[in-house]
Amino acid sequence: MNQPLATRDQLLREARKVFADKGFNGGSVRAITSAAGANLGAVSYHFGSKEALYHAVLASVWAEAGEAVARESRREAPPLDRLEAILGVIFMQVAAQPDLGRLMLRELAETRPVPPPIREHLGRLAGTIKAILAEGQADGSIVAGDPQLLVLSFMAQPFHVLAVRDRLRDVLGLPAQEEAVFERVVNNAVAFARRGLSAPGRSA
Amino acid sequence: MNQPLATRDQLLREARKVFADKGFNGGSVRAITSAAGANLGAVSYHFGSKEALYHAVLASVWAEAGEAVARESRREAPPLDRLEAILGVIFMQVAAQPDLGRLMLRELAETRPVPPPIREHLGRLAGTIKAILAEGQADGSIVAGDPQLLVLSFMAQPFHVLAVRDRLRDVLGLPAQEEAVFERVVNNAVAFARRGLSAPGRSA
Numbered sequence: 001m002n003q004p005l006a007t008r009d010q011l012l013r014e015a016r017k018v019f020a021d022k023g024f025n026g027g028s029v030r031a032i033t034s035a036a037g038a039n040l041g042a043v044s045y046h047f048g049s050k051e052a053l054y055h056a057v058l059a060s061v062w063a064e065a066g067e068a069v070a071r072e073s074r075r076e077a078p079p080l081d082r083l084e085a086i087l088g089v090i091f092m093q094v095a096a097q098p099d100l101g102r103l104m105l106r107e108l109a110e111t112r113p114v115p116p117p118i119r120e121h122l123g124r125l126a127g128t129i130k131a132i133l134a135e136g137q138a139d140g141s142i143v144a145g146d147p148q149l150l151v152l153s154f155m156a157q158p159f160h161v162l163a164v165r166d167r168l169r170d171v172l173g174l175p176a177q178e179e180a181v182f183e184r185v186v187n188n189a190v191a192f193a194r195r196g197l198s199a200p201g202r203s204a
Numbered sequence: 205m206n207q208p209l210a211t212r213d214q215l216l217r218e219a220r221k222v223f224a225d226k227g228f229n230g231g232s233v234r235a236i237t238s239a240a241g242a243n244l245g246a247v248s249y250h251f252g253s254k255e256a257l258y259h260a261v262l263a264s265v266w267a268e269a270g271e272a273v274a275r276e277s278r279r280e281a282p283p284l285d286r287l288e289a290i291l292g293v294i295f296m297q298v299a300a301q302p303d304l305g306r307l308m309l310r311e312l313a314e315t316r317p318v319p320p321p322i323r324e325h326l327g328r329l330a331g332t333i334k335a336i337l338a339e340g341q342a343d344g345s346i347v348a349g350d351p352q353l354l355v356l357s358f359m360a361q362p363f364h365v366l367a368v369r370d371r372l373r374d375v376l377g378l379p380a381q382e383e384a385v386f387e388r389v390v391n392n393a394v395a396f397a398r399r400g401l402s403a404p405g406r407s408a
């Protein structure tokens with residue numbers, strides 16, 4: 001009884017690698033099923049189509065981050081502390097999912113509409129952060145301004161690291177794949193974002 | 205006598221579009237020469253190889269930004285003001301070069317070594333910013349910390365906008381392709397970066 005589930009998970013895992021390497025158009029169903037040790041019809045059987053499999057991959061890479069962020073957002077803590085914790089959670093996902101960066105970069109380079117799972121997960125994430133920003137603006141701890149735009153500057157910190165981490169050794173001489181260096185990168189980014197969001201005179 | 209130069213420029217311009225659409229591997233010499241109205245041998249004749257043409261494209265998209273940044277960096281102004289001006293210049297390049305984002309995203313999604321023009325141009329840009337950061341740390345206007353890591357947080361602001369601009373309508377309901385909205389995005393990012401870099405108690 002476990003075989004169908006196992007095959008579905010295998011397909012998801014291999015599809016994530018193949019789409020990260022080749023993009024949606026370049027990644028073939030044949031490459032995915034063959035890596036998963038499944039027959040060519042397995043993608044249709046388990047997901048319905050190559051596009052549905054791709055959407056399932058995107059949903060899977062963001063689902064865990066989304067749950068962790070939602071947990072942090074409900075903690076009893078000042079808004080800036082909760083935002084700092086959320087940033088930490090996002091960075092942990094970035095570190096834990098080596099294909100996430102390339103998947104997102106390839107998707108962003110496309111000109112087609114944003115796939116629904118990205119729109120939903122990132123839209124929800126942005127909504128959570130905006131609500132905390134508004135709370136902090138109300139209590140005076142967070143700088144005034146359009147929360148929509150502040151979300152953008154906030155998300156720039158993990159997104160940029162996600163995008164360039166593997167290239168920092170070549171461009172800046174910063175081996176950010178190494179755990180100790182990555183930790184310094186994260187601490188710096190979190191502190192930078194905190195100062196960027198803090199109301200003048202309130203920065204820690 | 206003008207023909208060879210014109211063809212070379214045509215090839216550069218079409219190659220930029222083709223590589224942005226398809227990436228280096230997916231972009232064919234045939235597609236580039238045909239769009240440029242040149243014969244199939246024109247790439248070898250003018251650049252030596254497809255890879256050399258690709259490097260010339262990358263150098264051309266960063267050369268103008270590099271010159272503008274170098275000019276701003278030599279102005280007589282406090283470090284934070286110069287950094288703000290540099291950020292403005294980078295954002296102007298982002299706005300003016302619609303293919304720049306997709307070119308960089310596709311390149312970043314690759315696992316091969318960073319192409320020399322990116323290493324050189326971004327390395328030089330990082331060096332310029334690091335020098336101004338060190339100046340500001342010496343005069344007390346810029347927060348303490350590893351300038352290498354501060355460069356990263358600083359560059360995150362334009363990079364993120366470059367990467368996601370065309371998707372902000374779908375994900376955040378923010379039509380950042382519109383000039384007035386883009387201007388608000390830039391002003392917010394510049395102010396965020398300034399707060400992020402300012403020494404505590406010194407933020408404007």
